[in-house]
Amino acid sequence: MRILKAFSAFYLNDRLTGLAGLALLVLILIGVFGSMLPLGDATAIGAGPRLGPPTWELPLGTDELGRSYLPRVVQGIRVTFLIASIAVMLTAALGALIGMISAYVRGWVDGLIMRLADVMFAFPALILGLLVAALIGPGDVSVVTVIIAATLPLFIRVVRAVTLSLVERGFVVAAEVAGASRMRVMIIHLLPNITGAVLVQLTYALSVGMLIESGLSFLGLGIQPPYASLGSLLRTGAVYLTIAPWMVFSSGVVLSLAIMSVNLVGDGLRDMLDPLRGRSLR
Amino acid sequence: MKTLNTILVRLLVGLITLCGVAVVIFIALRAMPASFEDIVLGPISTPEARATVAKRFGLDRTPTEQFVYWFGAVLQGDFGISLVTQSPVAKEIARRAPATIQLTLMATAVALLVGFPLGTLAGLSDSGRLVRGIGRVIGAVGASVPNFVIGSAFVYIFSVWSLGLKVGGYVPFFEDPVTNLRAITLPTITLAVFGIALILRTTRDSVQRVLTEGHITTAVAGGQTKWQIVRLHVLRNASIPIFTVTATYMGYLLGGAVIIEVLYSLPGIGLYTFNALENRDYAVVQAGVLLAAAVFVTINTLSDIVYVILDPRIAAARDKQ
Amino acid sequence: MTPLLSIEDLAIEYVTRRGVVRALDEASLLLTEPSVIGIVGESGSGKSTMGLAIGRLLPSFANRLHGDLKLEGNSVFDANDESIRGLRRKRLGFVFQDPMTALDPTMKVGRQLVYAGGDSFGQNEALDLLARVGLPDQARVASSYPHQLSGGMAQRVVIALAIVRKPALLIADEPTASLDASLRDHILDLLVSLRTAMNTGVILLSHELRVVLRHCERVAVMYAGRVVEDGKISVVFANPGHPYTLALLAAAPGRERPGEMLQPIPGIPPVLSGRAEGCGFAPRCRFAGARCQVERPVARLVANRMVLCHHSERIIDDPQKKDHAR
Numbered sequence: 001m002r003i004l005k006a007f008s009a010f011y012l013n014d015r016l017t018g019l020a021g022l023a024l025l026v027l028i029l030i031g032v033f034g035s036m037l038p039l040g041d042a043t044a045i046g047a048g049p050r051l052g053p054p055t056w057e058l059p060l061g062t063d064e065l066g067r068s069y070l071p072r073v074v075q076g077i078r079v080t081f082l083i084a085s086i087a088v089m090l091t092a093a094l095g096a097l098i099g100m101i102s103a104y105v106r107g108w109v110d111g112l113i114m115r116l117a118d119v120m121f122a123f124p125a126l127i128l129g130l131l132v133a134a135l136i137g138p139g140d141v142s143v144v145t146v147i148i149a150a151t152l153p154l155f156i157r158v159v160r161a162v163t164l165s166l167v168e169r170g171f172v173v174a175a176e177v178a179g180a181s182r183m184r185v186m187i188i189h190l191l192p193n194i195t196g197a198v199l200v201q202l203t204y205a206l207s208v209g210m211l212i213e214s215g216l217s218f219l220g221l222g223i224q225p226p227y228a229s230l231g232s233l234l235r236t237g238a239v240y241l242t243i244a245p246w247m248v249f250s251s252g253v254v255l256s257l258a259i260m261s262v263n264l265v266g267d268g269l270r271d272m273l274d275p276l277r278g279r280s281l282r
Numbered sequence: 283m284k285t286l287n288t289i290l291v292r293l294l295v296g297l298i299t300l301c302g303v304a305v306v307i308f309i310a311l312r313a314m315p316a317s318f319e320d321i322v323l324g325p326i327s328t329p330e331a332r333a334t335v336a337k338r339f340g341l342d343r344t345p346t347e348q349f350v351y352w353f354g355a356v357l358q359g360d361f362g363i364s365l366v367t368q369s370p371v372a373k374e375i376a377r378r379a380p381a382t383i384q385l386t387l388m389a390t391a392v393a394l395l396v397g398f399p400l401g402t403l404a405g406l407s408d409s410g411r412l413v414r415g416i417g418r419v420i421g422a423v424g425a426s427v428p429n430f431v432i433g434s435a436f437v438y439i440f441s442v443w444s445l446g447l448k449v450g451g452y453v454p455f456f457e458d459p460v461t462n463l464r465a466i467t468l469p470t471i472t473l474a475v476f477g478i479a480l481i482l483r484t485t486r487d488s489v490q491r492v493l494t495e496g497h498i499t500t501a502v503a504g505g506q507t508k509w510q511i512v513r514l515h516v517l518r519n520a521s522i523p524i525f526t527v528t529a530t531y532m533g534y535l536l537g538g539a540v541i542i543e544v545l546y547s548l549p550g551i552g553l554y555t556f557n558a559l560e561n562r563d564y565a566v567v568q569a570g571v572l573l574a575a576a577v578f579v580t581i582n583t584l585s586d587i588v589y590v591i592l593d594p595r596i597a598a599a600r601d602k603q
Numbered sequence: 604m605t606p607l608l609s610i611e612d613l614a615i616e617y618v619t620r621r622g623v624v625r626a627l628d629e630a631s632l633l634l635t636e637p638s639v640i641g642i643v644g645e646s647g648s649g650k651s652t653m654g655l656a657i658g659r660l661l662p663s664f665a666n667r668l669h670g671d672l673k674l675e676g677n678s679v680f681d682a683n684d685e686s687i688r689g690l691r692r693k694r695l696g697f698v699f700q701d702p703m704t705a706l707d708p709t710m711k712v713g714r715q716l717v718y719a720g721g722d723s724f725g726q727n728e729a730l731d732l733l734a735r736v737g738l739p740d741q742a743r744v745a746s747s748y749p750h751q752l753s754g755g756m757a758q759r760v761v762i763a764l765a766i767v768r769k770p771a772l773l774i775a776d777e778p779t780a781s782l783d784a785s786l787r788d789h790i791l792d793l794l795v796s797l798r799t800a801m802n803t804g805v806i807l808l809s810h811e812l813r814v815v816l817r818h819c820e821r822v823a824v825m826y827a828g829r830v831v832e833d834g835k836i837s838v839v840f841a842n843p844g845h846p847y848t849l850a851l852l853a854a855a856p857g858r859e860r861p862g863e864m865l866q867p868i869p870g871i872p873p874v875l876s877g878r879a880e881g882c883g884f885a886p887r888c889r890f891a892g893a894r895c896q897v898e899r900p901v902a903r904l905v906a907n908r909m910v911l912c913h914h915s916e917r918i919i920d921d922p923q924k925k926d927h928a929r
Contacts, residue, residue, distance in 0.1 A: 125537050127537050
């Protein structure tokens with residue numbers, strides 16, 4: 001019910017955001033329930049000709065092993081979202097915790113955490129991907145690690161900034177004077193107030209995570225067969241680009257739509273929480 | 283002077299971060315599935331050479347001292363020997379640097395030259411719904427479509443219809459400018475799309491924010507024309523965040539260069555490092571990562587400093603903390 | 604002789620997502636010549652809207668429904684973009700509440716003055732102007748950024764910017780609200796002095812009666828988007844003709860005798876979404892009758908002031924009032 005309310009708030013606020021939210025919902029649903037739909041078997045090798053073009057029975061054609069591409073893309077959606085979501089949830093939890101502690105405790109702890117965050121931030125995501133792949137080999141753990149390392153610093157900074165502004169307001173001091181322990185203050189007073197900022201950052205981190213995962217998978221450093229994310233589908237598709245372009249086209253479009261809907265929802269959330277009014281210069 | 287103080291603090295933070303990066307790389311280096319001597323010397327080396335290296339890098343000493351030796355070597359430009367070519371990594375990287383540098387600089391230039399004006403127009407509220415709509419579309423699409431998807435689309439289009447631009451066939455600029463540009467245009471545009479979207483969005487938000495500030499009302503009340511206000515007040519105030527965002531964009535470029543160089547077979551540092559990973563040439567991987575991170579930190583520190591100089595309020599605000 | 608400022612039955616509404624708010628409900632004001640007039644009203648009374656309307660500085664979601672506003676005979680709302688800019692540049696000056704946000708933070712103060720001054724206004728003239736608004740050490744001030752100045756100094760700079768082209772009319776909206784109490788009178792004295800120094804009319808918008816009483820010659824009291832009483836200070840404050848003015852004086856601190864209680868006005872000001880039926884103050888007025896609920900008061904001249912009330916005569920002669928003029 002609340003989701004419905006939020007959605008209609010979106011839609012009324014801004015049609016584009018509402019559409020994006022709808023698209024996102026559809027994609028997530030496909031990812032979650034897609035395998036139950038009669039769209040074909042993602043693993044059936046030889047179900048059709050190799051690299052066959054789209055037909056009525058095989059709506060997105062077939063890949064290099066003759067598997068119907070549509071269910072592969074559906075599976076790809078699921079894997080892409082799953083990996084990025086897990087990574088971002090972890091980042092959110094860690095980032096919220098560390099950011100709050102850092103802002104609340106201040107002192108040298110704060111300084112240390114900020115410097116560590118700086119060092120983490122210094123490595124561009126894909127570059128870090130190379131390093132992590134060299135250390136522990138490619139795979140889903142590798143991807144999740146890179147996503148966390150890439151998105152955690154910003155999360156910490158945002159949560160820290162919000163917490164700092166909250167701490168200066170009266171109710172924190174009041175709680176402390178009343179004798180609340182630091183832990184209690186953090187959980188009961190600070191945590192609810194940072195959810196807005198965390199939510200906005202979460203959506204952006206999700207889109208960044210999806211970009212990172214697909215980038216690493218495209219290079220072969222991410223999701224490995226037999227699992228397939230949209231990025232790794234693009235990797236195999238790119239090999240046959242000139243002779244079977246529909247593979248790259250379909251997975252590319254789906255991936256782009258997925259990331260775009262997440263971005264637009266994030267924009268909409270941010271506008272809802274912090275609307276700026278334009279001013280005419282006449 | 284407060285500004286000078288803030289600048290020095292920023293420099294210090296930058297240096298500390300660089301040291302932190304070096305520590306991380308060093309730890310990674312020791313953790314890599316290859317011995318340190320192999321990395322420094324390459325796999326084919328005499329026992330005497332290995333003993334010399336062991337002594338020079340103090341492998342019989344504490345990790346801290348090893349770090350110091352290694353860091354010292356790095357600062358002198360010694361990144362070890364490449365497994366594949368047996369020649370110094372630093373030399374190999376230097377050979378491939380021009381392509382990457384050209385790609386990065388050109389992409390940044392395109393992103394700024396296209397993104398900033400469009401973003402300003404999109405941010406001015408009397409720009410009409412069409413302009414603002416286009417701005418939104420570019421901002422959303424450009425930031426969402428992964429660069430390798432755009433790149434693949436380009437590769438496909440330009441393999442089928444040449445249109446004068448090539449995929450591959452890179453030649454250094456000073457050898458043959460025309461061929462060089464023909465080869466590097468597509469990779470540049472591919473990377474620039476994200477930059478245009480990023481800078482457009484940042485500029486638009488920044489312009490919108492500045493328009494709500496009180497001094498704009500003062501300017502309107504003073505009878506200035508729209509373009510006077512934009513030129514004198516809006517652009518100056520709105521362009522301050524652009525520096526920060528350009529630094530972020532360059533971070534993206536460092537990573538994006540790897541994918542794009544691989545996709546377009548552009549012989550730059552990104553392709554080199556990526557191939558080195560496949561070949562287990564860890565000396566190269568370590569050097570490439572270290573270099574990328576160091577460049578990124580330097581760019582960020584510089585942009586922070588420029589920010590402080592441009593916005594006199596920052597120095598004053600820090601005093602209040 | 605064309606009057607300096609003529610506002611006739613001006614009605615302005617704001618169209619927001621949450622609905623329509625009528626900020627001015629046929630407000631009228633007439634200034635025949637430069638003088639110092641204070642406009643008194645609570646927030647929501649419409650005084651800021653009226654002040655901004657004089658320069659057509661209202662936001663894009665504001666609509667003028669009807670009524671006219673003429674500055675030296677020129678209609679402000681019918682002017683094209685170029686003429687209104689000319690009016691703003693040369694005939695009007697504005698001073699707003701917060702000096703810090705009113706100045707461009709990335710530009711030195713002297714440069715901002717020189718830009719505003721136009722041709723033949725250079726560095727020397729800027730220094731003179733800074734001296735004229737009472738700033739010492741003008742060279743240092745001119746080469747400073749706004750955040751390097753104190754609030755009081757910055758407000759003087761804002762005033763300098765407003766008068767740089769010797770405008771015919773200066774509108775100051777709560778110019779001292781952000782400043783320390785000790786500075787207030789100095790800044791207000793400076794503003795008032797402009798009338799004699801440059802023959803500039805000064806409109807001072809304030810919610811503080813004390814301020815208006817001390818510095819202005821004339822007062823216009825606003826309520827619910829209309830000017831409900833308008834006359835010389837000595838007339839209006841000594842003997843209010845509108846229940847709202849009366850109530851304001853009774854509620855204002857600082858002038859009561861020891862042991863006397865302040866009387867707050869019960870209720871809250873209305874937020875109008877359309878033309879008010881009857882008198883806007885009626886719900887809170889102790890003199891209100893049946894007529895007040897349905898019949899909008901028309902402006903009348905009663906005992907030397909303009910007033911919008913059906914019962915002004917009764918109020919002026921009311922023996923319950925105390926003498927508030929000092």
